[in-house]
Amino acid sequence: xxxxxxxxxxxxxxxxxxxxxxxxxxxxxxxxxxxxxxxxxxxxxxxxxxxxxxxxxxxxxxxxxxxxxxxxxxxxxxxxxxxxxxxxxxxxxxxxxxxxxxxxxxxxxxxxxxxxxxxxxxxxxxxxxxxxxxxxxxxxxxxxxxxxxxxxxxxxxxxxxxxxxxxxxxxxxxxxxxxxxxxxxxxxxxxxxxxxxxxxxxxxxxxxxxxxxxxxxxxxxxxxxxxxxxxxxxxxxxxxxxxxxxxxxxxx
Amino acid sequence: xxxxxxxxxxxxxxxxxxxxxxxxxxxxxxxxxxxxxxxxxxxxxxxxxxxxxxxxxxxxxxxxxxxxxxxxxxxxxxxxxxxxxxxxxxxxxxxxxxxxxxxxxxxxxxxxxxxxxxxxxxxxxxxxxxxxxxxxxxxxxxxxxxxxxxxxxxxxxxxxxxxxxxxxxxxxxxxxxxxxxxxxxxxxxxxxxxxxxxx
Ligand SMILES: [Zn+2]
Ligand SMILES: [Zn+2]
Numbered sequence: 001x002x003x004x005x006x007x008x009x010x011x012x013x014x015x016x017x018x019x020x021x022x023x024x025x026x027x028x029x030x031x032x033x034x035x036x037x038x039x040x041x042x043x044x045x046x047x048x049x050x051x052x053x054x055x056x057x058x059x060x061x062x063x064x065x066x067x068x069x070x071x072x073x074x075x076x077x078x079x080x081x082x083x084x085x086x087x088x089x090x091x092x093x094x095x096x097x098x099x100x101x102x103x104x105x106x107x108x109x110x111x112x113x114x115x116x117x118x119x120x121x122x123x124x125x126x127x128x129x130x131x132x133x134x135x136x137x138x139x140x141x142x143x144x145x146x147x148x149x150x151x152x153x154x155x156x157x158x159x160x161x162x163x164x165x166x167x168x169x170x171x172x173x174x175x176x177x178x179x180x181x182x183x184x185x186x187x188x189x190x191x192x193x194x195x196x197x198x199x200x201x202x203x204x205x206x207x208x209x210x211x212x213x214x215x216x217x218x219x220x221x222x223x224x225x226x227x228x229x230x231x232x233x234x235x236x237x238x239x240x241x242x243x244x245x246x247x248x249x250x251x252x
Numbered sequence: 253x254x255x256x257x258x259x260x261x262x263x264x265x266x267x268x269x270x271x272x273x274x275x276x277x278x279x280x281x282x283x284x285x286x287x288x289x290x291x292x293x294x295x296x297x298x299x300x301x302x303x304x305x306x307x308x309x310x311x312x313x314x315x316x317x318x319x320x321x322x323x324x325x326x327x328x329x330x331x332x333x334x335x336x337x338x339x340x341x342x343x344x345x346x347x348x349x350x351x352x353x354x355x356x357x358x359x360x361x362x363x364x365x366x367x368x369x370x371x372x373x374x375x376x377x378x379x380x381x382x383x384x385x386x387x388x389x390x391x392x393x394x395x396x397x398x399x400x401x402x403x404x405x406x407x408x409x410x411x412x413x414x415x416x417x418x419x420x421x422x423x424x425x426x427x428x429x430x431x432x433x434x435x436x437x438x439x440x441x442x443x444x445x446x447x448x449x450x451x
Contacts, residue, residue, distance in 0.1 A: 048440075
């Protein structure tokens with residue numbers, strides 16, 4: 001049987017028979033992959049712990065007739081700190097859901113998306129405050145949107161492509177068109193949010209830095225409103241309704 | 253399915269609704285049933301119907317039982333000040349097999365699962381808090397799987413129960429009996445180390 005090696009993060013699993021699981025994973029080399037992990041529900045299985053969700057492994061996979069089979073898993077990172085904090089876990093599962101919705105088999109940007117997810121989980125695990133966790137998730141959403149080909153427009157009006165004439169900065173973000181809109185286009189736009197230059201600055205910095213380096217970024221209202229704007233922006237681009245945002249509101 | 257006669261097709265279809273049963277196994281079972289003597293098949297269907305009719309959820313702990321409240325909830329020898337929280341009745345049965353535990357139970361009937369959209373409202377959590385309010389509970393033991401869903405549920409319950417001044421503990425996770433330390437995976441080993449106790 002031909003084999004291949006890949007690095008992958010476990011996103012979801014489904015039970016298969018008595019002791020097996022079908023794993024849905026995001027791999028650095030092939031995007032979304034689905035594999036059978038045999039015997040993982042047995043307490044003595046060494047594969048068991050490695051097949052837990054939100055765990056990154058270096059895998060040896062055998063090509064199967066229907067589904068491929070996980071032969072070996074060498075743990076790269078188990079993001080334990082993510083799993084022992086309810087806020088961190090909820091936001092991480094939100095990122096996981098986005099990857100399972102938007103990721104595809106054989107993504108051309110799979111390496112970038114894998115690295116982004118890995119970095120996000122790693123950062124969420126070391127971060128101490130909710131503000132930092134929100135920053136990591138905002139950065140994740142902005143960069144994921146870039147990889148998927150609909151980067152957020154922050155320089156010129158997303159509708160008319162011109163710069164704002166009346167004001168010094170943009171005052172509206174349109175989740176539908178996916179960027180800032182000028183005061184004239186605002187009247188014709190749907191799903192708009194009021195913003196100010198702090199949001200625009202935050203979006204730009206979150207794309208470039210993995211840490212909220214300025215004290216002004218430790219502002220829960222600013223972070224939550226930014227999170228909600230991008231949540232709407234992303235949800236509008238998903239063909240299925242996302243389930244984790246409602247849970248975040250319940251648990252965090 | 254077109255090669256089956258209608259009643260056979262229906263039987264195969266129904267059997268396929270069982271967990272872990274694919275078309276191949278369903279077909280094998282259907283043919284086996286057809287070869288069974290009629291009175292055996294009758295006993296089989298009676299057992300299914302009787303179980304379905306008589307087994308209900310205990311109104312106190314939500315364990316599956318033919319009694320309501322269940323045998324465990326009415327047993328005077330059991331310590332009602334301790335509640336062990338499990339996800340499903342099958343986990344309760346597994347714990348009962350140890351003969352070690354003498355307290356009462358509460359079956360959540362599932363786990364919080366954000367990716368499947370299962371929220372605390374879908375589980376028997378409201379009912380658990382009713383018990384905490386009305387009964388004299390001293391300790392809660394969380395016996396939930398060490399999965400993401402088990403972790404989320406444990407953390408959520410701990411966050412809500414701790415402020416009530418009730419002791420909350422969680423069963424230890426570590427090496428299975430008879431395992432070899434050398435071959436244990438690093439995650440399990442880390443957990444076992446974390447959950448170590450003084451001897
Ligand atoms: Zn415009
Ligand atoms: Zn009961």
